[in-house]
Amino acid sequence: MSWFRKKHNVTALVQEGDGVKPPRGVWIKCLKCRTSIYHKQLDEYKICPPCGGHFRISARDTIALMVDEDTFQEWDSEMVSDDPIAFPGYAAKMATLAANLDVKEAVVTGRCFIHDLETILCVMDNRFIMGSMGSVVGEKITRSFEEATKSRLPIVIFATSGGARMQEGIVSLMQMAKTSAAVKRHSDAGLLYITVLTDPTTGGVTASYAMLGDIILAEPQALVGFAGRRVIEQTLKHKLPEDFQSAEFVLEHGFIDKIVPRNNLRDTLGHLLALHGSNSSSAVPKPNDFSYLQKPDEHEPSTVVALSRKKTRPTCREVIAYLLDDFIEFHGDRNFRDDGAVIGGIGTLSGHPITVIATQKGRNLEENIATNFGQAHPEGYRKALRLMKQAEKFGRPILTLINTSGAFPAAGAEERGQGQAIAQNLFEMAGFKVPIISVIVGEGGSGGALALAVADKVFMFEYSIYSILSPEGFASILWKDASRAKEAATVMKLRPTDLLELEVIEGIIPEAEGGFDNDIPYSLDYLKQLLQYELYQLSQKTPETLLEERYLRFRKYGT
Numbered sequence: 001m002s003w004f005r006k007k008h009n010v011t012a013l014v015q016e017g018d019g020v021k022p023p024r025g026v027w028i029k030c031l032k033c034r035t036s037i038y039h040k041q042l043d044e045y046k047i048c049p050p051c052g053g054h055f056r057i058s059a060r061d062t063i064a065l066m067v068d069e070d071t072f073q074e075w076d077s078e079m080v081s082d083d084p085i086a087f088p089g090y091a092a093k094m095a096t097l098a099a100n101l102d103v104k105e106a107v108v109t110g111r112c113f114i115h116d117l118e119t120i121l122c123v124m125d126n127r128f129i130m131g132s133m134g135s136v137v138g139e140k141i142t143r144s145f146e147e148a149t150k151s152r153l154p155i156v157i158f159a160t161s162g163g164a165r166m167q168e169g170i171v172s173l174m175q176m177a178k179t180s181a182a183v184k185r186h187s188d189a190g191l192l193y194i195t196v197l198t199d200p201t202t203g204g205v206t207a208s209y210a211m212l213g214d215i216i217l218a219e220p221q222a223l224v225g226f227a228g229r230r231v232i233e234q235t236l237k238h239k240l241p242e243d244f245q246s247a248e249f250v251l252e253h254g255f256i257d258k259i260v261p262r263n264n265l266r267d268t269l270g271h272l273l274a275l276h277g278s279n280s281s282s283a284v285p286k287p288n289d290f291s292y293l294q295k296p297d298e299h300e301p302s303t304v305v306a307l308s309r310k311k312t313r314p315t316c317r318e319v320i321a322y323l324l325d326d327f328i329e330f331h332g333d334r335n336f337r338d339d340g341a342v343i344g345g346i347g348t349l350s351g352h353p354i355t356v357i358a359t360q361k362g363r364n365l366e367e368n369i370a371t372n373f374g375q376a377h378p379e380g381y382r383k384a385l386r387l388m389k390q391a392e393k394f395g396r397p398i399l400t401l402i403n404t405s406g407a408f409p410a411a412g413a414e415e416r417g418q419g420q421a422i423a424q425n426l427f428e429m430a431g432f433k434v435p436i437i438s439v440i441v442g443e444g445g446s447g448g449a450l451a452l453a454v455a456d457k458v459f460m461f462e463y464s465i466y467s468i469l470s471p472e473g474f475a476s477i478l479w480k481d482a483s484r485a486k487e488a489a490t491v492m493k494l495r496p497t498d499l500l501e502l503e504v505i506e507g508i509i510p511e512a513e514g515g516f517d518n519d520i521p522y523s524l525d526y527l528k529q530l531l532q533y534e535l536y537q538l539s540q541k542t543p544e545t546l547l548e549e550r551y552l553r554f555r556k557y558g559t
Contacts, residue, residue: 059125115270130162138175145182163203254332316358339380355391358401407448429454435538
């Protein structure tokens with residue numbers, strides 16, 4: 001533990017008692033909560049019991065925790081820098097570190113298996129000049145991406161760094177572009193890249209390969225940022241929030257997918273690798289024969305409107321939990337923040353990976369505030385688009401579940417481009433070469449709903465609505481009288497039976513009398529069989545046929 005105390009300012013506390021001093025290192029202090037911890041309280045994951053703070057660990061320790069036993073094959077272990085700008089004392093410092101540590105540079109690279117799945121692994125080590133990125137770090141990571149691309153393998157990088165290596169000057173800066181270019185080639189080959197951000201991940205590493213993963217995970221409370229806190233405070237002349245640049249802060253602002261404690265990381269990585277394995281783009285298994293329900297009885301329009309908004313109606317998150325196995329949620333638009341009104345991620349439907357995106361309402365006031373009552377901001381639609389693009393890259397079908405009265409009407413949403421975000425979704429969804437199915441679960445309101453419904457097939461639950469805007473808004477705008485909402489509901493033709501007749505949808509999912517919250521399995525078992533059948537049928541079509549039929553599906557309206 002001596003190097004740990006020396007390099008990371010962890011204090012070893014010595015207790016006095018009867019003139020006997022315990023050995024150094026018996027007590028250590030957590031840098032997050034400042035609690036003194038008896039060393040035997042820390043297991044192999046080195047997580048602080050009181051606060052969950054993660055102690056910094058070496059690259060070798062990370063590999064031992066994450067990789068299947070005896071499967072890691074290291075590459076380029078003897079590679080060292082040639083001191084490109086002849087910085088005084090730099091070569092001697094590197095030689096001293098290499099002699100005292102179990103690494104000769106700030107990254108360890110190689111090939112391994114995680115949960116029996118082969119992958120390329122790069123693990124940075126902040127003991128070596130604070131994990132700074134010099135020419136060797138950039139070279140080893142670039143070589144790893146090139147090998148991963150050549151062998152068609154996923155790559156996982158554990159990032160921890162103080163940024164660019166000052167002692168290598170402009171050559172260090174060039175590693176940002178070099179590694180990013182290698183990431184691009186790997187991505188263009190349709191291969192998976194996962195990054196895990198650990199404490200700290202800053203500077204040039206954050207501004208290059210660390211933030212370019214298809215999926216970006218982070219350990220709790222890890223410091224993640226570009227410019228240093230002290231620099232920002234000095235520039236702005238005011239104190240920053242305590243949680244500034246924490247993993248939790250970065251998640252809230254939409255730049256990472258998920259925070260995962262170290263003791264769960266190996267299983268999470270195994271899960272993600274499996275979902276993106278060789279079977280992820282294989283043919284959807286052929287389902288049993290499926291018979292569509294005959295056209296259900298028509299219900300009073302105002303009754304359908306009321307039931308579509310019923311508070312006890314299952315949320316889209318609950319529908320996802322019923323339909324999919326091992327769903328893992330991703331967060332953020334990679335631009336501004338994470339919008340709780342739109343949820344999305346990957347799971348398996350009858351063993352086949354699928355991307356699911358949904359608008360989410362709450363069941364009570366607290367949940368509705370967290371989800372903005374199911375009304376998405378621009379960043380919600382941009383998160384959805386990010387996940388749909390990811391689905392196309394990996395050949396996964398897309399399912400969207402819609403329950404929203406519409407996009408959020410607010411000044412901030414307009415400032416951030418609400419219309420542009422919706423338009424971009426319509427534009428991109430028209431061109432995705434994977435099957436898309438949309439399901440209206442409750443309300444399908446206006447362009448906010450359509451932004452997730454440019455699909456090959458659209459279905460509605462029996463007590464759901466899909467319309468240009470709400471009946472109240474319709475009556476208020478056209479008749480200047482919101483009290484005529486019941487009349488508006490009739491003339492708007494917003495019921496599933498109306499929309500089936502207009503050929504806006506392909507089918508209706510049956511519900512028990514009074515709404516499918518009264519018999520959830522009845523409706524969701526039907527939906528599950530329907531999805532299996534329709535995804536199989538769509539999977540038999542070429543991408544060119546999918547695109548042409550999707551275009552013609554919308555081209556017909558109004559002719």
